[in-house]
Amino acid sequence: MSVITDNSTPASGRGIRDEMVAFVIMAALLATVPFTGIYPFFVMQALCFALFACAFNLLIGYGGLLSFGHAMFLGTAGYFTAHALKVWGVSPEIGIVVGTAGACALSIVTGWISIRRQGIYFAMITLALSQLVFFVYLQTPFTHGEDGIQGIPQGMLFGLFDLSKPTILYYVILVAFLLAFLLIFRTINSPFGEVLKAIRENEPRAVSLGYKADQYKLMAFILSGTLSGFAGSLKVFVAQNASLTDVHWTMSGEIVLMALIGGLGTVFGPVVGAFIIVAMQQYLAGFGQWVTVIQGVIFVVCVLTFRRGIVGEIAALFKRSL
Amino acid sequence: MQALYAQLLVGLINGSFYALLSLGLAVIFGMLNIINFAHGALYMMGAFCAYFLLNGLGLNYWYALVIAPVAVGIFGMVLERTLLRWLAGLDHLYGLLLTFGIALIIQGVFQNYFGSSGLPYAIPSQLQGGMNLGFMFLPVYRGWVVVFSLVVCIATWYLIERTRLGAYLRAATENPNLVRAFGINVPRMITLTYGLGIGLAALAGVLSAPINQVRPLMGADLIIVVFAVVVIGGMGSIMGSVITGFALGVVEGLTKYFYPEASNTVVFVLMVLVLLVKPTGLTGRAT
Numbered sequence: 001m002s003v004i005t006d007n008s009t010p011a012s013g014r015g016i017r018d019e020m021v022a023f024v025i026m027a028a029l030l031a032t033v034p035f036t037g038i039y040p041f042f043v044m045q046a047l048c049f050a051l052f053a054c055a056f057n058l059l060i061g062y063g064g065l066l067s068f069g070h071a072m073f074l075g076t077a078g079y080f081t082a083h084a085l086k087v088w089g090v091s092p093e094i095g096i097v098v099g100t101a102g103a104c105a106l107s108i109v110t111g112w113i114s115i116r117r118q119g120i121y122f123a124m125i126t127l128a129l130s131q132l133v134f135f136v137y138l139q140t141p142f143t144h145g146e147d148g149i150q151g152i153p154q155g156m157l158f159g160l161f162d163l164s165k166p167t168i169l170y171y172v173i174l175v176a177f178l179l180a181f182l183l184i185f186r187t188i189n190s191p192f193g194e195v196l197k198a199i200r201e202n203e204p205r206a207v208s209l210g211y212k213a214d215q216y217k218l219m220a221f222i223l224s225g226t227l228s229g230f231a232g233s234l235k236v237f238v239a240q241n242a243s244l245t246d247v248h249w250t251m252s253g254e255i256v257l258m259a260l261i262g263g264l265g266t267v268f269g270p271v272v273g274a275f276i277i278v279a280m281q282q283y284l285a286g287f288g289q290w291v292t293v294i295q296g297v298i299f300v301v302c303v304l305t306f307r308r309g310i311v312g313e314i315a316a317l318f319k320r321s322l
Numbered sequence: 323m324q325a326l327y328a329q330l331l332v333g334l335i336n337g338s339f340y341a342l343l344s345l346g347l348a349v350i351f352g353m354l355n356i357i358n359f360a361h362g363a364l365y366m367m368g369a370f371c372a373y374f375l376l377n378g379l380g381l382n383y384w385y386a387l388v389i390a391p392v393a394v395g396i397f398g399m400v401l402e403r404t405l406l407r408w409l410a411g412l413d414h415l416y417g418l419l420l421t422f423g424i425a426l427i428i429q430g431v432f433q434n435y436f437g438s439s440g441l442p443y444a445i446p447s448q449l450q451g452g453m454n455l456g457f458m459f460l461p462v463y464r465g466w467v468v469v470f471s472l473v474v475c476i477a478t479w480y481l482i483e484r485t486r487l488g489a490y491l492r493a494a495t496e497n498p499n500l501v502r503a504f505g506i507n508v509p510r511m512i513t514l515t516y517g518l519g520i521g522l523a524a525l526a527g528v529l530s531a532p533i534n535q536v537r538p539l540m541g542a543d544l545i546i547v548v549f550a551v552v553v554i555g556g557m558g559s560i561m562g563s564v565i566t567g568f569a570l571g572v573v574e575g576l577t578k579y580f581y582p583e584a585s586n587t588v589v590f591v592l593m594v595l596v597l598l599v600k601p602t603g604l605t606g607r608a609t
Contacts, residue, residue: 066415113594116601117553120357120414124549125597131546132590139583249546253422260419292430299423303416304408 016189018320019267023185026268030174040170041238046278047177048235053258053270054184055227061265062188063220064200065115068123068252069130070228072110075137075247077103077229082149082242083142092157096233103229104222106133111221115214127249134247148243152236163237176234180227185267187223196220257295260302263309268322272310326579327458333575334568335464335533338471339365341567342526343548345478346519348557352495353515356406356417361548362541363428364520367394368527369536370432373443383446383532390528391521398520399513406516407509425542432538440535467529474525475564478518482560491515550593556603566604 033043056070081099084090090098114125137143144150154163163169187193199206199213207213236242245251254277262273277295284291302309308316315322343361350358371393372386381389401424409416449463482488494501494508502508527541534540555566570589578585596604 066418068418113597116597120351120418121553123415123418124357124553125593127546128550128553128590128593131543131550132587132594135586135590138586249542253426256419256422289430289433292426292433296423296426296428296430299419299426300405303420303423304405307412307416 019185019322022268022322023181026271027178030178031171034167034170040166042278042282044170044173044238045235046275047173048231048238049255049258049278050271050274051177051180051234052228052231053255053262053274054181055224055231056255057259057264057266057270058184058187058227059220059224060259062193062196062200063217063224065118065217065221066123066256067114067126067221067224068249068256069110069126069128069133070225070255071247071249071251072130072133073103073107073225073228074232074235074251074255075242075244076106076133077232078236078242078246079137079143079149081233081236082152085155085236086149086152087142089153091159092155092163092237095155095236096230099233099236100226100229103232104226107222107225107229111218111225115217115221127252130247130252131249134244134249137244137247143242143244146244148241148245150241152240152242154237154240169237173234173238176230180230181271184227188267192216192219254295257299257302259309261298261306261309263312263315266309266311266315266322269309269311276310324458326576329575329579330572331458331460331464331468331575332578333572334468335571336574337568337571338468339526339530339544339567340548340551340571341475341564342471342522342529343544344551344555344563344567345475345560346522347548347552348560348563349478349482349522350516350519351557353491353512354402354406354417355414356409356421357414357549357552358516358519359418359421359545360401360424360428361421361519361523362543362545363425364394364398364541365523365527365530365544366432366536366538366541367397367428368524369443369531369534369540370436370527371524372528372531373441373536376443383528386528386531387525391524394524394527395517395521399517402513402516425545429538429542436538438537438539440537440540443531443536445532463532467533471526471529472568474522478522479560479564547589550589552603554589554593554596554603556605558603559605562605 030043030047034040052070052074056067059065059067077099079099080102081095084098085092085095110126110129114122114129117125138145154169156162157172161168161172163172195206195211196216198209199211199216203213232246235246258273258277259270260273261276262271263269280294281291284294306313311322343365347358347361350356368390371390372383375381375386375389376383405420405424406417409420445463449466452459452461453465454460480488482491490501490506491511494506494511498508530540551567551570552563554570555562557563570592573592574585574588577588584591
């Protein structure tokens with residue numbers, strides 16, 4: 001049977017070198033954005049989603065677990081950070097810590113529940129759990145229900161960087177994104193990542209070798225959820241609001257789409273996918289619900305003809321790992 | 323007490339929809355190994371089909387009860403032949419992603435033309451009014467929905483568990499190659515099975531049209547609850563799906579009466595509890 005992540009080529013010295021070169025190129029390109037006249041808000045938003053998609057991809061691409069409820073981490077961290085900044089008046093770095101810690105706590109609980117089942121059931125369970133979280137946020141007062149938390153102060157990061165200045169905010173977001181990306185990259189190529197891949201390929205065999213598969217899967221889930229939360233916390237500074245949209249199942253679907261179109265199980269695919277989908281939403285905003293239809297069509301086309309995604313196809317063409 | 327009985331009835335009605343939808347999901351999963359994410363969207367199409375029949379062609383509810391499931395079922399079979407078929411031999415998760423895409427397309431198209439608000443669909447004249455049962459007032463239509471759904475569920479169970487066709491179907495679920503070797507056209511059976519599952523969803527849609535109004539997103543949130551129902555019940559048995567569906571509807575209804583704040587979430591909470599105690603679901607086998 002063809003597994004959902006047949007992109008992943010075994011890590012080799014050459015593969016890692018290729019990926020480091022690609023990483024440097026990506027970082028350099030992104031660093032020049034403020035000088036090109038591209039709308040920085042768009043790129044910042046895309047970077048937050050790119051990080052979110054990379055965190056999601058860590059779970060599906062290397063753990064083989066398709067979560068259909070990742071929006072709950074994005075939204076939870078968003079609400080926690082927004083609440084801490086606006087109501088408690090804490091500094092940005094504390095706000096990010098609060099949000100990320102909230103997503104981490106949620107991922108421990110939901111991961112512990114959902115890794116009891118695999119495959120298709122895992123997807124349904126995570127979706128149902130995120131719907132549970134959605135209804136909780138719909139009813140608790142601190143999220144302000146349908147209105148969301150708005151007008152969030154951006155503040156001074158570490159007392160040094162004024163985040164209300166777009167250029168400074170851009171570089172702060174970029175550095176945070178690159179650091180988190182490197183962390184994911186390091187995780188994938190660590191012994192932990194190798195065991196995770198082994199479990200994905202053949203769980204009974206990994207278990208017979210003495211690896212506690214459930215613990216590894218839970219760790220991957222927590223790491224993925226926490227990093228998704230980090231993305232959600234960063235997004236608060238860009239969008240300056242936290243709303244129910246970020247917890248809704250449509251968001252969970254969008255992140256699946258970003259990872260799918262870029263290439264599940266590739267290192268750079270989710271970044272490419274995130275930029276494509278965010279750009280699409282930006283330019284097609286006037287078409288109303290047709291955006292949903294287009295997203296659906298992309299899903300269908302990707303699944304039927306293009307399962308490796310853009311980066312996966314390129315990597316396969318050059319027989320490299322990207 | 324009146325309010326309690328009323329909520330119990332609402333619970334039974336929601337339970338009918340859960341039962342019809344999770345039954346269809348289980349049948350489809352058995353044959354195609356696909357969790358049909360488009361199930362909610364096709365349920366919605368069933369309701370819209372009834373609406374079009376009434377307002378476009380002047381065909382009333384009773385015609386819709388037959389025509390809508392058949393028409394949407396045929397649409398489902400076309401989907402199976404043109405799209406789902408290509409996924410044979412691939413990871414099950416691709417089926418989930420593909421049908422999610424199909425659901426987005428269908429819902430998006432309907433939202434474009436009909437917005438997000440509900441369209442009214444009148445209760446058929448024969449089923450209007452209510453009966454006084456002594457302890458409560460029973461609107462006839464609501465009673466009809468519960469009884470009719472129950473009959474359809476039992477008929478489906480009979481078809482699959484007690485007829486020759488059902489025996490082929492169960493055999494093909496276990497070992498399609500062997501069944502093919504006996505000269506039975508398994509691909510056609512797969513198509514028909516998908517059509518049957520979709521037909522059940524569309525039927526639920528027609529039944530719900532007079533109660534819940536006809537809205538493009540009426541199936542979107544429902545399908546997530548049905549997923550939780552499926553996780554709780556497991557997809558191993560037909561009767562299991564039906565009983566779990568009705569039971570969870572009743573639990574939801576009771577929650578609406580005793581602790582309304584939790585009525586949206588109670589099914590999900592129950593799912594968590596079941597996963598903690600018996601991860602394979604109440605009737606499910608280990609996978």
